[in-house]
Amino acid sequence: MxxxxxxxxxxxxxxxxxxxxxxxxxxxxxxxxxxxxxxxxxxxxxxxxxxxxxxxxxxxxxxxxxxxxxxxxxxxxxxxxxxxxxxxxxxxxxxxxxxxxxxxxxxxxxxxPTLKFPGIEEFLKKYQARAVQEGVDPLGHYLPPWAYAYLEVLGQAITATQSTDQRTVGEYIRTHSFDTIVGRVTFGPNGEWATxxxxxxxxxxxxxxxxxxxxxxxxxxxxxxxxxxxxxxxxxxxxxxx
Amino acid sequence: MRVLRPLAAVVAAVLLAYLLTTVVHNRYYYFAAYVVLQYVVLATAWNILGGYTGYVNFGTAAFFALGAYTAVVLLKTWKAALLVMVVAGGAVAGLLGLGIGYLTLRLKGVYFSIATLALAVVLQTLIMNWDYVGGATGYYAIRPRTVPLFDDYVAFLFVVMVLLAALSLSVAWAIEHSRLGRGLAAIRDNEEAAECLGVPTLRLKLLATTLSGALMGMAGAPFPYFITYIEPASAFNLDYAVNSLAMPMIGGTASWLGPLVGAVLLGTAQQVATVTISSELNLLIVGVVLVAFVILAPEGLLGLVRRRQQRRPA
Amino acid sequence: MVSVNLLLNAVVAGLLVGGFYAAVTLGISVTFGLLEVVNIAHPVFVILGAYFVYAANATLGLDPLLTGALLTPLFFGLGVGVYRLYYACFERKGEEALRGLVFFFGLLFIVEVLLLLRYGVDYRLVEAPYLGKTITLGSVGIAYRLLIPCLVGVGLTLALYFFLSKTYYGRAIQGVAQDSLALRLMGVNPVTVKAIAFGLGVATASLAGALLILIGPVEPSLGREYIGRAFAIAVLGGLGSIGGTLVAAFLLGVAESLTATLYGPSWALAVSFGALLLVLALRPSGLFGR
Incomplete structure (x- = not known):
């Protein structure tokens, strides 16, 4: 259905x-x-x-x-x-x-308890405090951690390559793993997460x-x-x- | 002479647009201009029925989407060329216009409006459940990689839309300068009186719905290539109906120039607002401008200008 | 596969939702049907009502239905105001048809966007203690969530029906719809009567809004989905006929429900709107038109 x-x-x-x-x-x-x-x-x-x-x-x-x-x-x-x-x-x-x-x-x-990755608690604490003022979802469990993790991946790639060239950064993201607030992220050959x-x-x-x-x-x-x-x-x- | 003038204008507009594409290379401008031009076509087409005869069509989206989905069928089945899609889209939407006109134009104006609204819903449901064209899942239209004479496909689409806009404006111009236009105006002013004086009202109205529908369908035909992913909810979006009605109202419904002015002004304002402010405020602007115009300037911008000219001593 | 039981339940579900559709449509039957004002902004007034009900429920914990009822005077005032504006700008000059339509279209957009800016695109819903309960009659289950809106819708229809046919102002409204010149000769100001009628039509929106948010979550552009449906019912029932509106609402509800049960819900809307197109083509005055 x-x-x-x-x-x-x-x-x-x-x-x-x-x-x-x-x-x-x-x-x-x-x-x-x-x-x-x-x-x-x-x-x-x-x-x-x-x-x-x-x-x-x-x-x-x-x-x-x-x-x-x-x-x-x-x-x-x-x-x-x-x-x-x-x-x-x-x-x-x-x-x-x-x-x-x-x-x-x-x-x-x-x-x-199985999903308590480093950094997630601090992130949520910060998010939830702001969420009340902004009138958005008070829990912030669903999409915000992933959104933050995307930027963590991008940030780590840019820091490591010292470049903002899309090709260089993209190549680095494809070939490396990243530790984020939603755990370790590795991408597979089709561009999706490896698992x-x-x-x-x-x-x-x-x-x-x-x-x-x-x-x-x-x-x-x-x-x-x-x-x-x-x-x-x-x-x-x-x-x-x- | 009569036919030559608009024809020359169409050719000139297309040539000018083509020259432009050899100079300007920023794709964003073509995307933005395409949307504005698309509204020029839709607003002009709407006005042929709404402005000239006073019958309000709420189903612009239905005709537009029908053109777009005709194109999808042609594309998927025969990999048809874009110009074929445009002609076919126009033909199918024109037939729909004729059909719906035949069914409802004998009724009072409001019933016609409601019928067009219902038509959009029925058509959207049909498309949603028609898996061949993607159904509710949508359909990805991959643009051809190259096109002769152009560096970029979007620039080509832009020129096609210039052609369609120029074409619909000349159709509107031609109607106004013919017996058809005078007949339609008679219908708008007093349908019963026109009928009594021997104006073939039903036939004229049918001609207007067919032309109007066909032009809307033509505007929709290149849409799959423009957007590259088409699905019913966006193709049948109510915004098309609102804009194609608002633009002539703002410009002025009495002549072919009105929808052009309205579409260029409102369409451009929306493009700028979307980039600089937010799309919600964008809608608010449309609403407020619309209400302000129907209250303060009932004859549109052109009406305002004309009144000012008349007031000035000669 | 199709059992009598299933069919029976489908018909009951259709009647229940039909009663709610009637509540949404009544305002249109009055403003559009009787007064011939093409008030396509009505559904957005319903959404506005739903948001007020939500706000009162979320901040003060007020019961949705109570809030909806308490708000009717406010909406009545809103309706009178809108009509006065409409009259001054369009009707008085005899320019109502096209420009009036556009005016209401613009109004619809403005209210919708203001709600969007104030409350965002998130869906809002309310709590009420009676929402989760279901009563069972034989093999037919009736959810309170749908029963209450249906009963209120029917009640509202009856109230309006009796008001229009039995009271002085009600008859004056009907009179305006038929012959406003005659009314003027009898010393009644048709504009005042029309303003009252329009206010009454819009007043139903606050209650209908409460019902809407009882049934399910609400977001600002939801009203658009009801424009077509509500006008379809108003036309189907015969413009201006209050009883016809209720019957048409039931018919549409049952048609949608039966289609959803037998062929799959995907076709439900097309069936009801297809029926509308047919009615328009064959009997444009509606099923119960004058």
Whole structure:
């Protein structure tokens, strides 16, 4: 299930390939247009297929609509989530609260002990103090650390090469590793990170709508990549519900 | 003589634009100028229907995107040349104009406006679900590496847009100086009276929607090459509808010069604002200028100038 | 695959969302349908209402519906002001058609951008204790999140309907729509009546805004998505017909919901707008037009 947009369509295309690879039969495969006000008909149609795994790639307002509709309809697959944009922002985390439990979704950084790279604490402290004044996301876990890390990579490359020539700097970035606040970064031959760094996390033990809990570990458990795994998947989905 | 003057103007404009590309090499100027010229075409096309007959088209984006997606189909299927895409884009969008005109032009003006709005939604949904042209995922249009006579493809696109802008302005000029223009003006002033006097109103209106749609489609045809990545949300953007309506209003809807003045002024202001301020403020400027103009200068800039000239003693 | 149960739920979901669509459209039915003012800025007034509701909820913890209701006088005033301006600049000079349209288009942009500058592009949403609950009737589940907007929408329609048909001012408004000269001869100032009607139309936007943000997150340009839908409903229902608006809203909601369930949500919008195009071509006065 996904939005009619480039990101969502691509994510779904990937999900189809993976489903085939693991021998999963696809029972429902659809997209929805922007400005869909109500997702309950969609969720009911999915429920009627009796799907075990529900992969959703959605944009922020739709992610909220989907999560709410899933609870209103009572959809209980064995696994749920995937590429839902928006479930990383503080505003949505606190508003949805316990409804998030059990959802497995992508993320870029979460305050789990396995991801405490040098510098990240200081960075967040500085960011969060400013965020209140600027009226932006008060947590800053999702994109800001990566944005900062991009500039760290660029800065280190420029310092090492003593050059701002694009070719020289680019060559250096391709052939070296960098220590950043999101860990060690190495690029592969295709220009992407050598090993994928997108996290799969599961929301667990969220009891209320308090913002404070999301500053602490134990709410968004890293399942993948193995290297930073910080807990176990609660399976099936239903078991993670309060 | 009548046909020769606009024709000469078109040739001159294109030649001048070509000479310019041999002198100026900063690509940014061509990108910016392309956008402004594209709006000259859209505003002029909109005005042929909206300004001359008083029927407000909210679906500029539909015609524009149809031209763009016709180009995508031609490009993907036959690797067609750009000029073929432009002609085909115009033809298909013109047919759509004829069709929608036939369906709704017998109605009161507002219904026509709403129909065009609905048309844009239906068309966007169709394109979104049509995987051949990329659907909602979008389509990457890779520009040809080289083009004869030009160093740079963007410069070539710029000259193509100059051609289209000059062409649409001459079409508007020709309409104004013909019986068609007088017929359309009669429709705008009082449709029933015109009908009674034997003006074939429906036929004239159909001609206007077809021409207007075709020009919008032509403006859209080079868009995939210009933007290189096309997807429905951007091709059907409401901004096209707003701008193509705002520009004639600001310039003045009574003559072919109005949309040109409006598009050049507003389009340039937007380009400058996007680079120097922010795109949000840019929209605010459009909104405020628009409201200020319809209240204070209901006949547009040209109307203002004319009134001042009349007031001055001869 | 398609069971009766699924169909039933789809119809109910369509009716629920239809009630909400009616709330968004009512303002247009009054301002555009009765007064013939092409008020395409109405959806952005709804967004404005939603943001006020959000602000009151985030800072004071006020209930969204309560705020929406409390704000109606403010929006009424806004509507009266907008109409006075519109009248002075356009209607009085008989230039309303094209320029009035552009005026409202500009207004739409200004409000949208001001919201953007004040609140940013982030989505905003509200909390209310009743949001998460669902009641089940047999095999049909009804979420409060959609039930409440639907009930309020229906209530608003009824209130407006009775106001227009039973009260003095309501009848005057209907009179203005039909023959303002006759009204003037009877000693009623049509401009005042129209200003009241326009204010009333805009006043519905604050409540509709509260409903909108109850249903889902809101961002400044969301209003654009509702322009087409709301006008489609107003035309479908027959311009100026309040009851027709409600019926058309239900129809559109059910059509969208059924398409979403049976063929996939991607086609939902095209089906409802395709229906609108057909209605325009075949029966332009709408389903319940005068």
């Amino acid at each position: 996904g939005a009619d947009a480039e990101f969502a369509r691509n994510a779904i295309a990937g999900a189809r390939i993976n489903a085939k690879k693991y021998g999963l039969r696809i029972v429902y495969d659809n997209t929805y247009p922007p400005a869909t006000a109500d997702f309950t008909p969609v969720v009911r149609a999915i429920q009627a297929t009796g799907a075990d795994v529900v992969f959703v790639s959605s944009y922020p307002p739709d992610s909220v609509g989907m999560v709410r509709a899933i609870h209103e309809v009572g959809l209980r697959p064995k696994m749920l989530g995937g590429g839902m944009v928006g479930l990383q922002y503080a505003a949505f985390l606190t508003k949805l609260g316990p409804m998030l439990n059990g959802i497995v979704n992508y993320d870029f950084w979460v305050p789990e 994928s760094r997108v996290l799969m996390i599961q929301f667990q033990n969220i009891r209320d709508n308090d913002l404070e809990q999301f500053h602490k570990p134990g709410k968004r458990i890293v399942l993948y990549p193995e290297k930073w795994k910080s807990g176990e998947l609660i399976y099936p989905y239903e078991k993670a519900l309060p």
